[in-house]
Amino acid sequence: MPQHYARRLLASERTAEGNAHLGWMLAFVAGATNAGGFLAVQQYTSHMTGMVSAAADGLVLGRAQALATALGALLSFGAGAACTALLVHFGRRRRAHSVFALPLLLEAACLLLFGLLGAWLAGLRALFIPAAVAVLCFTMGLQNALITKVSRAEIRTTHVTGIVTDLGIELGRRLCGAGADAARLRLLGGLLLAFAVGGLAGAWAFKVMGYAATLPLAALLALLGGVPALDDLGRLRAR
Template sequence: MRRLRHLTGHRRTVASNRVLGLLLAFNAGAVNAGGFLVVHLYTSHMTGFLSSLADNLVLGQMKLVLGAIGALWAFLSGAGTTAIMVNWARQRRLRSTFALPLLLVAVLMLLFGLVGAITLSWPTPFAVPLTVLLLSFIMGLQNATVTKMSSSQIRTTHMTGVVTDLGIEMGKMLYWNRTGTAPESQVRANQARLRLFAGLLGMFLVGGIAGAAGFKHVGFVFVVPLALVLLALSLPPLWADRARLRQPWRKALALQAPLDPPLDPPTAR
């Protein structure tokens, strides 16, 4: 329990950021690849939707434009929700600063796994199923959580930046330093960053394989175990904050409580 609380608590370390980032990269890869089999769209990164918006705006395909706008809006809303929850928790000095948005991710993934098939037929004003909006919102939540948690050093829902940084470190590793070059002038790879980016890329790939296989053979229910893992990660800090989380409710109830009724007037003798 203490290890889980440390993993998602407000006090961050390089090790805890790395472990949580790897777990969430696996989760994003699974949701992204598995979701593609359902809605035929990758919902964990917005580059494709932004390009689709530009292309179809020029081509006059307004239905596809609305679909791209819907996914972008949902992802932005998820990231904004994370910012609200994290700053709310920070102002109250809660241990569950980053556990709160992860709890919301877990709950939404659990709902998606249990009733996701129903959402495919629900109409939306954005010309895409509610499933696309839900998955984009979840990915926005997760990506913003990891971004704020790691001070923008780790991304888990899209791999373009990770592959770029990994390539930079590999270039440094392969660079030939001439004999006699001063140690402070030599080009050397950052081994910690190299391992981190390689790990994120590998976990996203493994998660994608697992997600594609899970959705193909099991269906929406495959998401339930992933949601339960995130639930297990987010609950320990929330449990540690249970007393502080009750305080606002107690104050609100105290303000709403009716005043004591007046005493009955004395009876005449």
């Protein structure tokens, strides 16, 4: 990945183009993580709607394990979002180039951890599944909070309900002659396509490679976030 491109995607001063490109890339990662993760733990972890319903079902039906897993997933997702807010605040106070890179580097580490958990603990399903779900939900919380802050809540990458809704609104505007926003249609269509392609790639990679399928995703995020982080290290050494 060219260094200037990574710097542009994660620059402190945001542009609509930079937000779109970063959103498409992260939507691909989220789609791959969600689909591949499902093959590992039989749960989708990129969105919390189903987890809230699972918690309600577990409580009403007296399924303590399902309730605990769902509540743990919700807490982990929220903790990931809070962690992104803390890292961005930390970077901004220090006027760092890597203000948006730190959450991506942590996300890369979490995906690597998920791969290692799978390699070490896959045989211990009672221990592995809750731990893996927590790691994946924390990872998705990190990413969703990051793109929310970067785009001022205009872009989401870990779920597509809002994307499909907004696409429908724009198409409805065009059909009734009100005129659709072409740039927004391109953004939304790209997010939906990236998530879908990521899902196909993630499912295929997990089927072929197993838990090692997380390594390319972790490497992509590490390369993307590593450039601004190295820039900040260079600044510190130069002082």
